[in-house]
């Protein structure tokens with residue numbers, strides 16, 4: 534079906550003077566947006582084959598995400614071949630290469646990147662180690678009870694956001710899954726749900742809350758530990774409670790609401806990951822939720838970043854057994870956040886080449902890591918020009934067809950309506966692997982490991 538742009542968000546304006554001369558726009562129903570962890574798959578797009586003009590149902594953030602999807606400049610095949618060969622040379626010559634990023638790549642590209650890291654005997658790490666890695670580590674410590682967002686929509690009558698501001702970071706989260714939407718056991722939508730927000734400041738999300746608990750910065754672990762004690766009726770240090778900025782009455786009220794909920798969920802945001810305590814804060818949340826299951830059904834879930842970071846955790850977990858910071862230098866996967874996290878490896882100067890895929894490393898990594906990145910040969914694969922000067926840059930498609938994971942680890946299909954002129958991350962990574970396969974293997978031969986007697 535072909536239409537002209539009439540309603541919905543205008544992602545990109547067509548020139549009004551020549552609109553009548555242009556062909557009508559094509560419509561794509563149920564397109565998927567990866568502008569945030571909600572991964573909305575109910576977007577209706579209108580495009581002309583080169584640019585997207587209308588994204589119906591998308592929020593402003595989604596609109597910006599679709600705006601980036603245009604037909605990129607195509608580099609010639611000769612230039613691509615030369616860039617791939619140069620990238621393979623750099624990686625082959627390195628003793629400990631690092632593959633980092635993958636937040637904007639499809640799961641298919643992530644699989645290629647993992648295979649490449651293994652082929653190189655290098656280290657692979659994703660943006661998870663800079664954000665939600667604490668939640669993964671907390672789950673490894675004591676287990677985690679989780680669910681899909683469909684379950685939240687249909688069942689949750691108590692929703693708590695701790696250190697998160699979904700109204701700005703995940704704009705359709707309230708509308709699609711947690712607050713205003715109606716579900717099988719929440720037929721009255723908002724009226725059937727209680728919303729509690731715990732944060733250090735007032736935000737657009739706290740304005741929607743039935744209860745807003747303002748906590749002092751850096752006191753999350755203490756507040757969560759005291760809340761666990763209140764839930765269980767155990768003793769706690771009252772001086773520590775005063776330091777959190779919360780009162781006993783507030784925590785007793787929260788505990789009462791949690792226990793009487795039919796189905797409760799705690800969404801964990803960056804406020805908890807990026808403050809003192811990091812993964813111990815997350816461990817306190819998962820422990821609280823496990824304990825609350827003695828009274829009622831309770832779940833926890835991290836509010837994941839934009840793109841497909843959630844997919845990177847899933848693909849790394851099902852291929853190597855570990856969600857991020859994986860090293861292959863012994864020929865098999867080893868996991869140790871801190872030791873094998875990109876930020877730490879770079880800051881300590883332990884890697885001698887880096888392949889950055891689909892992430893703005895200069896903006897994401899700490900200064901010490903960025904300093905080392907500028908000293909070693911670096912290859913970038915991205916649709917956008919890099920914000921630092923790599924040795925090799927290959928422009929890849931802004932969005933490629935493939936699989937992305939929603940924040941609840943539900944895989945969804947990405948079907949970009951516009952065919953990019955640039956190759957996908959997956960294609961380029963495979964070309965680099967093919968070029969490497971023609972060179973000598975990095976690992977020592979059996980004869981070198983066990984010399985003949």
Ligand code: SF4
Pocket residue numbers: 566567568569570571572573590591592593594595596598703704705706
């Ligand atoms: S809420 Fe997130 S996934 Fe949904 S349209 Fe907005 S940016 Fe895209």
